[in-house]
Amino acid sequence: MNKVVEPIQQDYRKERERVSYSIFDIETYLKYLAEKGLIWVLKDMDDISGLEKVGIEYYLNKYRTNQIYDNLEENLNNHPSNGQPIVYPHQTIRSKKSEQEDKTKKQQQHFLEVKDVKRFIGYQQAKKLEERIYELCKSFPSFEKKHIVDQIERSSTSIKERIAMGEQRYIGEKFNQYSISIGSAKETSAWLQISLGRKYITQSQYDDLDNLANQVVSILTKTLCHLRDNEGLGMNLPNPYTPDVKKFGAYENALLLVERIYEITRHRGFWQEKTLLYGMRSCATSTVANIAEAHQLYVPVKFRFFNHAIEALSGLEGKLETALMKEIISKDSFEESIRLMESIRNVLAKRMGNLSKSLAS
Incomplete structure (x- = not known):
């Protein structure tokens, strides 16, 4: 089997190198392998990223009935005896790639001039936001150090770092890095809103820093619009505009859930259950x-973060069940929290269904 599997894996590596390891540019390749029943051979590769795994899992599930597991070599070589040479799947893929060669070459002509990122206003504003958040977090309660503080500092740092990583020649990867930066900015705003709800910061501090985060998103969006409409002509680039997460119903309910969980965990029964207490708060936030972070440019990434949110809800549900079993919370509190969680889960499931359709189209 290896003499069939290894060439397919090797061709995948070559294609990935050719498109600068951008998962968004190899999606067509993954779909092709899935349709041919061969995408499962990529799961055993030890050099695929987390984002690649998401794409592989998605197409594996979508085309699971197509997959060829048994007598692989025999199935692949079982062509009619018409005097034609046997064509292996990886050779077929090469032919498919050659059909797109003109388009690929045209895309590869679109390169950017690398500039000093420190002179970019978006980078400067992101750096200012990071510095102010680090200063602000010094006044947070010590018990939030390993939770809200670490998370908001991490997300604010990511905004600046991803902008710096986006200062390169390849336009597609610039879109990728800026997308992550936009997602981190929205996540930072979410942590600020949580901090406001906990009264760790004032309304004035929140408004000031949230406005700064929104400025970064606006600058990055305008930059990407310029690239798409000028240097990126002819390239399949995503829409740079992202929706306002604060108008998303699931987000609003998730904030209510955080308030609910913090209120529940004030009960004295949690004084001896610190692991459960912090676990519940961590899952809710x-x-x-x-x-929030799901509100960025690329559909596979949106899908992944929405899925992480659902996983967090599942973790919270398990911890609530433990608290109920230990009689730390009442049945009414448990059921009220579960109803709120279900409302969030239902909205996310519907949104993920729509994203799946857009991935398949």
Whole structure:
């Protein structure tokens, strides 16, 4: 089997190198392998990224009935005896790639001039936001150090770092890095809103820093619009505009869930259950953060973060069940929290269904 599997894996590596390891540019390749029943051979590769795994899992599930597992070599070589040479799948893929060669070459002509990122206003504003958040977090309660503080500092740092990583020649990867930066900015705003709800910061501090985060998103969006409409002509680039997460119903309910969980965990029964207490708070706030970060450019990434939010809800449900079993919370509190979680989960499931359709189209 290896003499069939290894060439397919090797061709995948070559294609990935050719498109600068951008998962968004190899999506067609993944779909092709899935349709041919061969995408499962990529799961055993030890050099694929987390984002690649998402794409592989998605197409594996979508085309699971197509997959060829048994007598692989025999199935692949079972062509009619018409005097034609046997064509292996990886050779077929090469032919498919050659059909797109003109388009690929045209895309590869679109390169950018690398500039000093420190002179970019978006980078400067992101750096200012990072510095102010680090200063602000010094006044947070010590018990939030390993939770809200670490998370908001991480997300604010990511905004600046991803902008710096986006200062390169390849336009597609610039879109990728800026998309991550936009997602981090929205996540940072979410942590600020959680902090406001906990009264760790004032309304004035929130408004000031949230406005700064929104400025970064606006600058990055305008930059990407310029690239798409000028240097990126002819390239399949995503829409740079992202929706306002604060108008998303699931996000609003997730913030209510955080308030609910913090209120519940004030009960004295949690004084001896610190692991459960912090676990419940972490799952609730993680739901908010992941919903916020999902509001960026690329569909597979949106899908992944929405899925992380659902995973956080599932973790919270398990911890609530434990608290109920230990009689730390009442049945009414448990059921009220579950109803709120279900409302969030239903909205996310519907949104993920729509995203799946857009991936398949």
